[in-house]
Amino acid sequence: MAGPQLRVLESRDAVARTAAQWVHDRAWAAANARGRFTLALSGGTTPRALYQQMAAGPRLPWDRTVFCFGDERNVPPDDPESNARMAREALTGQPFVNQSSVHRIRGELPAAEAATDYEQTLRRLFPGATSFPGFDLVLLGLGPDGHTASLFPHSPALDERAAWVAANWVEKFGTHRITLTFPVLNAAAEVLFLVTGDDKAWALREVLRGSAPVAEIPARGVAPASGRVTFLVDRAAAAGLGQST
Numbered sequence: 346m347a348g349p350q351l352r353v354l355e356s357r358d359a360v361a362r363t364a365a366q367w368v369h370d371r372a373w374a375a376a377n378a379r380g381r382f383t384l385a386l387s388g389g390t391t392p393r394a395l396y397q398q399m400a401a402g403p404r405l406p407w408d409r410t411v412f413c414f415g416d417e418r419n420v421p422p423d424d425p426e427s428n429a430r431m432a433r434e435a436l437t438g439q440p441f442v443n444q445s446s447v448h449r450i451r452g453e454l455p456a457a458e459a460a461t462d463y464e465q466t467l468r469r470l471f472p473g474a475t476s477f478p479g480f481d482l483v484l485l486g487l488g489p490d491g492h493t494a495s496l497f498p499h500s501p502a503l504d505e506r507a508a509w510v511a512a513n514w515v516e517k518f519g520t521h522r523i524t525l526t527f528p529v530l531n532a533a534a535e536v537l538f539l540v541t542g543d544d545k546a547w548a549l550r551e552v553l554r555g556s557a558p559v560a561e562i563p564a565r566g567v568a569p570a571s572g573r574v575t576f577l578v579d580r581a582a583a584a585g586l587g588q589s590t
């Protein structure tokens with residue numbers, strides 16, 4: 346199985362534009378082939394530009410797109426920290442998006458309850474899933490410490506092998522996050538990482554060139570059985586990869 350693919354692009358904007366085309370093409374392919382496109386949105390700040398591009402760019406099969414989330418902070422949906430809020434402001438709140446196709450993690454609930462609630466939501470959306478739900482596309486980011494979704498270094502959810510969604514205690518933030526687990530990320534047909542900025546250079550090198558255990562660099566645990574993993578990164582984030590990029 347080929348390792349992750351790497352595309353180094355000039356700028357954050359180029360990453361957002363390329364990712365928007367990527368999502369557009371996958372959306373129509375899935376909708377035409379299977380009647381729907383299941384997408385797990387990433388949080389943080391990097392994907393906002395992508396979501397804005399998706400909203401402004403060539404039309405997606407909005408009526409056949411199912412929006413889910415890879416993770417959420419333990420906050421209400423109108424909180425500035427909320428991933429659902431970020432996505433809503435940039436994309437999912439648009440009039441052409443059917444709100445019944447947007448399935449946010451209820452971060453306002455106690456974390457364990459939010460995780461169970463979201464697993465039930467996913468089980469309704471993927472009734473045929475024998476072991477884990479197979480998203481058509483999972484979008485992920487990368488933290489400066491090597492975390493992805495809300496799978497942080499040395500955090501309990503890294504070892505979760507049964508649950509689809511976990512309430513993960515993140516010591517450095519002194520709070521829980523709610524996150525899809527590795528088995529779900531690795532059941533996806535395709536994973537697309539968006540990584541921009543020089544503050545990600547160390548982590549990106551560790552993920553792509555390093556050999557650290559997943560406990561230290563959780564993003565190294567993303568290895569879907571399909572083998573389809575691509576990193577869309579800008580030159581600043583790729584600075585640690587040397588000439589071979």
Ligand code: 6PG
Nearest residue numbers: 388389390391486487488493494
């Ligand atoms: C979150 C994300 C997280 C994010 C990275 C990168 O909720 O924060 O899902 O995994 O992708 O922390 O965040 P930035 O895009 O803000 O650098």
